[in-house]
Amino acid sequence: MVLCSLPDLGGALAEARRVLKPGGQLRFLEHVRADTPGLSRLQDVLDATVWPHLVGGCHLGRDVEAELRRAGFRIDHLDRFLFPPVRTPVSFHIIGTAVRGGDE
Secondary structure, eight states, X not given: OOGGGOTTHHHHHHHHHHHSOTTOXXXXXXXXXXXXXXXXXXXXXXXXXXXXXXTTTOOTTOOHHHHHHHTTEEEEEEEEEESSSSOXXXXXXXXXXXXXXXXX
């Protein structure tokens, strides 16, 4: 649960990809964007107002899976789950492994 609080997520993932050898793994456990429009909008409101100030720069509504792919990682394993096991703006999580591909 680090990627949510980075001011430049794309830059950080580009650097992680740069330092990993081809086939190297980035393992992640992150909270992510909700899967419904209502909760996603609530995440956006929280992210634009109080949430980052209260929780160390955290942004609830990031699509970490898409950001990993955009940075050139291949998702090798991904599980989605709710924690706590109720639908709230903070309960959407993913855990998995992203792999740096070769420089094609």
